[in-house]
Amino acid sequence: MPAHDLALLTQAARAAGEIALRYWQNTPAVWEKGDQGPVTEADIAVNDMLKSTLRAARPSYGWLSEETPDDGARLQCEDVFIIDPIDGTRAFIAGEPYFAHSLAVAHRGEVVAAAVYLPAKDLLFTASHDAPAMLDGIAISATSTRLQDGANILTPKANLLPDFWQGAPPAFQRSFRASLAYRLCLVAEGRHDGMLTFRPTWEWDIAAGALIASKAGARVTDRNGQALRFNNATPQTAGVLAANPALHGEIFGHIKA
Numbered sequence: 001m002p003a004h005d006l007a008l009l010t011q012a013a014r015a016a017g018e019i020a021l022r023y024w025q026n027t028p029a030v031w032e033k034g035d036q037g038p039v040t041e042a043d044i045a046v047n048d049m050l051k052s053t054l055r056a057a058r059p060s061y062g063w064l065s066e067e068t069p070d071d072g073a074r075l076q077c078e079d080v081f082i083i084d085p086i087d088g089t090r091a092f093i094a095g096e097p098y099f100a101h102s103l104a105v106a107h108r109g110e111v112v113a114a115a116v117y118l119p120a121k122d123l124l125f126t127a128s129h130d131a132p133a134m135l136d137g138i139a140i141s142a143t144s145t146r147l148q149d150g151a152n153i154l155t156p157k158a159n160l161l162p163d164f165w166q167g168a169p170p171a172f173q174r175s176f177r178a179s180l181a182y183r184l185c186l187v188a189e190g191r192h193d194g195m196l197t198f199r200p201t202w203e204w205d206i207a208a209g210a211l212i213a214s215k216a217g218a219r220v221t222d223r224n225g226q227a228l229r230f231n232n233a234t235p236q237t238a239g240v241l242a243a244n245p246a247l248h249g250e251i252f253g254h255i256k257a
Contacts, residue, residue, distance in 0.1 A: 005058075005113035006128040009103040012053055016046045016101040017119025020086060024120060025095045038089055043067050046085035046101065054081050054103075061105070064235055066204045072233070080106050080231045084204040088179030097121050102181035104207035106230040114208035116181045125185040125212050133188045133216035142218040142243070145193040147172060147250045153243075154183040154195040163256070164198055170254045180240070184209025187242050188216035194243030194251065198223050203235040210240070219248040223255060 023042035030040050047067035055063060058081070062074030065083040074080045081104070086092055088099035097120035105113040112129040125140075127133040133140050145151045152173040160169050175192060177183050183195040184206060207230050210220045221227060223239030241248060241255075 005105045006115065006126060006131065008054065008057055009105065009113055009115040010124065010126060012050055013101045013103050013115040013117035013124065014119075015053065016050060016085065016103075017117055017122075019046050019049055020092070020099070020101070021119050024092060024099075028093070030093055038093060039067065040086070040089060040093060042092065043086045043089060047083070050083055050085060050103070054083075062231070064204060064231065066202065070235070074231060075233060077231075078108055082106055082111070082204050082207040082230060082235075084181065084202075087181045087205055088177075091178035096178070098177050098179055098182055100179045100181045100185075102179075102204065102206075102208045104211065104230075106207060109229040109231055111207050111211040111230055114211040116185050116208050116212060118179075118182060123185075125188065125209075127188075127212040127215040131215075133212045133214075135185075135189055140189045140216050142187055142213065142216045143190045143193050144244055144246070146247055151193040151243075151247055153251070154186060154192050155197065159196060159198055165254050166256050167254070170251060172251075180205040181209040184213045184220070184240075184242055187218050188213040190216075194218075194241070194247055196223075196239075196241050196251065198239045200236045200238060201240055203230050203232070203237065206237065206240055210242070213242045217244060218242045219245045221248070221252075224257075225252050 028040040062077030062080035084102040092099040116125040186192045220242040
């Protein structure tokens with residue numbers, strides 16, 4: 001049940017933070033995963049703890065994590081953990097505080113419980129199918145800001161290239177954070193008005209944050225305006241666009257098909 005799963009994810013996220021902070025700003029071992037970017041010994045330590053803890057608590061659930069080879073067994077499961085042990089690994093390596101543990105449970109392709117925890121800032125974002133989006137236990141909500149109001153969108157600078165837009169990109173203020181999960185939570189919190197990425201996006205980066213933003217009143221889709229579904233055979237989405245419904249529509253109307 002989502003409520004029970006949310007309690008489990010919350011406890012596990014805080015335990016993950018305790019492990020990560022032992023390595024943060026302490027020169028962790030780092031290596032490259034081919035073209036998937038860097039990984040640290042902290043990523044692996046957190047992943048191992050989460051896999052052991054969560055699967056022991058829910059042995060019938062499937063498992064999808066950035067740091068576990070995917071054998072496809074999860075595709076036969078109605079319920080699946082979707083985990084990014086450390087989202088924002090480059091920020092973690094640089095000693096910056098904007099990295100997160102992203103933990104979600106998806107039921108038949110829909111995320112029903114989610115926790116995103118930033119241990120260096122001690123911020124815990126949560127939501128479930130039957131509970132609102134919250135930050136440290138207090139309900140949060142997305143803004144109602146429109147483009148003409150000077151909307152602030154979290155997106156990489158490369159996304160402003162004309163290749164992605166019909167004509168010029170829409171006029172908005174641009175900000176950036178390394179963690180996709182945290183970007184979605186910042187939209188949920190109302191600290192920023194939207195987030196956008198055009199690149200194919202791994203499910204573990206966005207599953208938890210997508211539910212939190214949605215429960216906070218944002219519309220969350222892929223770059224084509226399609227609803228997000230999870231536990232796909234290839235665990236990626238066609239980018240992500242999240243903002244309040246009116247702003248989402250304004251931005252989407254400018255995107256090149």
